[in-house]
Amino acid sequence: MFKKNILAAAFMLTGLTFAVSATAQVYVGAALGQARWDIDCTGATTCKTSDTSYKFIGGYDFTRIFGLEASYFSLGELSASNATTKGEMRAKGVEFSGVVRTPQIVGLSGFAKLGVAAVKGETNGTIGTISAVSSKSSAQAVYGLGLTYLFTEKTSLRAEVERRKVKVSDISTASATATNFSIGIQASY
Numbered sequence: 001m002f003k004k005n006i007l008a009a010a011f012m013l014t015g016l017t018f019a020v021s022a023t024a025q026v027y028v029g030a031a032l033g034q035a036r037w038d039i040d041c042t043g044a045t046t047c048k049t050s051d052t053s054y055k056f057i058g059g060y061d062f063t064r065i066f067g068l069e070a071s072y073f074s075l076g077e078l079s080a081s082n083a084t085t086k087g088e089m090r091a092k093g094v095e096f097s098g099v100v101r102t103p104q105i106v107g108l109s110g111f112a113k114l115g116v117a118a119v120k121g122e123t124n125g126t127i128g129t130i131s132a133v134s135s136k137s138s139a140q141a142v143y144g145l146g147l148t149y150l151f152t153e154k155t156s157l158r159a160e161v162e163r164r165k166v167k168v169s170d171i172s173t174a175s176a177t178a179t180n181f182s183i184g185i186q187a188s189y
Helices: 002-023
Strands: 025-037 046-048 050-061 066-081 085-101 108-127 130-150 155-167 175-188
Touching: 025 066, 025 155, 050 085, 050 175, 066 108, 066 175, 085 130, 085 155, 108 155
Parallel strands: none
Antiparallel strands: 025 050, 025 175, 046 066, 050 066, 066 085, 085 108, 108 130, 130 155, 155 175
16 A cells, blocks of 8 residues: 555656646846936935846746746946035846746736845945945845736747845945836747
């Protein structure tokens, strides 16, 4: 009896493995967008709080609903200045996220992701003739929502919005949150 149960469990596991691998797929992609930073520009005569962003994406869907994704991203650069002071801030990094997808309806599918990003924030500041540079690498939560639209058998248009915090030094107020809106393309294999 025990041997029959083990044999039945082995067959079920084999069937489950084949079912998962039948829906599993690898995908790669790239996206361009705009990062908007929640920076307070009080006192600045010029202030740029958004810039062009980009990302390169690689992922693996274990099932039609759940997968893992990694990406390299750049959130561009923001700047603020007045008569005597100028500051610039930029961020880039890598992220790893779990992705949950909705079932596809007429080629359209939604997704939500939650993960961790290794972010490097950098600042350059000038007051008169004195300059300072600061950078900080930190692990930050990243989360996002998006849509994919399958327009060929293996190629999708991808749109998403995601948020992450960026630190530029160990001072608790030396951080900002960036919201990134992007549109790109992804190909499945």
